[in-house]
Amino acid sequence: MDEKVLMKGTDALSEAAVQAGCRCYFGYPITPQNEIPEYMSRRMEEVGGVFLQGESEIASINMVLGAAATGARAMTSSSSPGISLKQEGLSFMAALELPAVIVNINRGGPGLGNIAPSQGDYYQATRGGGHGDYRMPVYAPASVQELYDITMQTFDVADKYRTPVMILGDGMTGQIVEPIIAHEYIRPAEDLPPKDYILDGAQGRPSRIIKSLILDVREMEEHNWKLKRKYDLMKQELPQWEEFMTDDAKMTIIAYGTAARIAKGAVKRARSQGLKVGLLRPITLWPFPDEAIISVAKKSKIFLVFEMSTGQMIDDVRLAVEGRVPCEFYGRPGGIVPAPQELARIIERYWLQKEL
Numbered sequence: 001m002d003e004k005v006l007m008k009g010t011d012a013l014s015e016a017a018v019q020a021g022c023r024c025y026f027g028y029p030i031t032p033q034n035e036i037p038e039y040m041s042r043r044m045e046e047v048g049g050v051f052l053q054g055e056s057e058i059a060s061i062n063m064v065l066g067a068a069a070t071g072a073r074a075m076t077s078s079s080s081p082g083i084s085l086k087q088e089g090l091s092f093m094a095a096l097e098l099p100a101v102i103v104n105i106n107r108g109g110p111g112l113g114n115i116a117p118s119q120g121d122y123y124q125a126t127r128g129g130g131h132g133d134y135r136m137p138v139y140a141p142a143s144v145q146e147l148y149d150i151t152m153q154t155f156d157v158a159d160k161y162r163t164p165v166m167i168l169g170d171g172m173t174g175q176i177v178e179p180i181i182a183h184e185y186i187r188p189a190e191d192l193p194p195k196d197y198i199l200d201g202a203q204g205r206p207s208r209i210i211k212s213l214i215l216d217v218r219e220m221e222e223h224n225w226k227l228k229r230k231y232d233l234m235k236q237e238l239p240q241w242e243e244f245m246t247d248d249a250k251m252t253i254i255a256y257g258t259a260a261r262i263a264k265g266a267v268k269r270a271r272s273q274g275l276k277v278g279l280l281r282p283i284t285l286w287p288f289p290d291e292a293i294i295s296v297a298k299k300s301k302i303f304l305v306f307e308m309s310t311g312q313m314i315d316d317v318r319l320a321v322e323g324r325v326p327c328e329f330y331g332r333p334g335g336i337v338p339a340p341q342e343l344a345r346i347i348e349r350y351w352l353q354k355e356l
Helices: 009-019 035-046 057-069 080-096 122-126 144-161 171-175 217-237 257-272 290-297 313-321 340-353
Strands: 004-008 024-027 050-053 074-078 100-106 164-170 177-181 241-244 251-254 277-282 284-286 302-307 327-331
Touching: 004 009, 004 144, 009 035, 009 100, 009 144, 009 164, 009 171, 009 177, 024 035, 024 057, 035 050, 035 074, 050 057, 057 074, 057 080, 057 100, 074 080, 080 100, 080 122, 080 164, 080 217, 100 144, 100 171, 122 164, 122 284, 144 164, 144 177, 144 217, 164 171, 164 257, 171 257, 241 257, 241 290, 251 257, 251 313, 251 340, 257 277, 257 302, 257 340, 277 290, 290 313, 302 313, 302 340, 313 327, 327 340
Parallel strands: 024 050, 024 074, 074 100, 100 164, 251 277, 251 302, 302 327
Antiparallel strands: 004 177, 241 277
């Protein structure tokens, strides 16, 4: 039986990246994710990898791009305004079809904001963030164990689809300490497609070119349709979610990440009072688990979307629901982390108002 160890969220994420074969880390310090570059600076040296603190976030994401072009598994991490500076590089990597993992440990914003947990970067993450017609997978872990497991998974997803992948956490998931099973990466490399696009000196083969500048409009159009076909495949294969007490729920809470942890506690409180409430937690924010939302909407009479923001994911919930059930919202932005009791009171209020 695997032994459990206590790990901080950022440390668990970093060690999982090392176990998954990440050998290049480039980043720039910003709280509340500074423990990631601190951890990686030590571990990259121990495993023969490369750690470099770039002169800026812009430099760091372009170093990731260069490493990915050589076939290395590469990662960068930052927090909200730092991710904003990386957006142009993410667009370039999507166009070049280069795999990498990007970590955003959300802080309260907009602007410099504060270092408290927040979910205000949902739009930025799920809409691509940078310029152009592209998307990228976005994962939202809700525990330290998930941070560990999902980080390993994202490197495989990045390689399989040749795409940047984002892990969207926050100041709480990054700083919390929990027991986890720190298993080793076990996926055999032959399960993933060969990297026949990388730049490795053209020894014994014709030269290759990786570019995103496509001046011929018809060629550019076909490249965009090619990317869309890949994104459509991701929509079929990647959605992940968790359901908690949804089988007989008249009200379903929709929440992700730290908000979902709070919501699960609130659901337990509501159940103890005889209220049939459940929780649906999206794990992939893009692709969004539309089919799961639709399935639960057939059983539930009302959705209550809970976010640590003024409301962003609720748009995707409403798009998925297409008017099948009413969607209400409750949020706490700016770094406020409410207790489950607070959300339980909101649940009870809506329950009485709607006469469920």
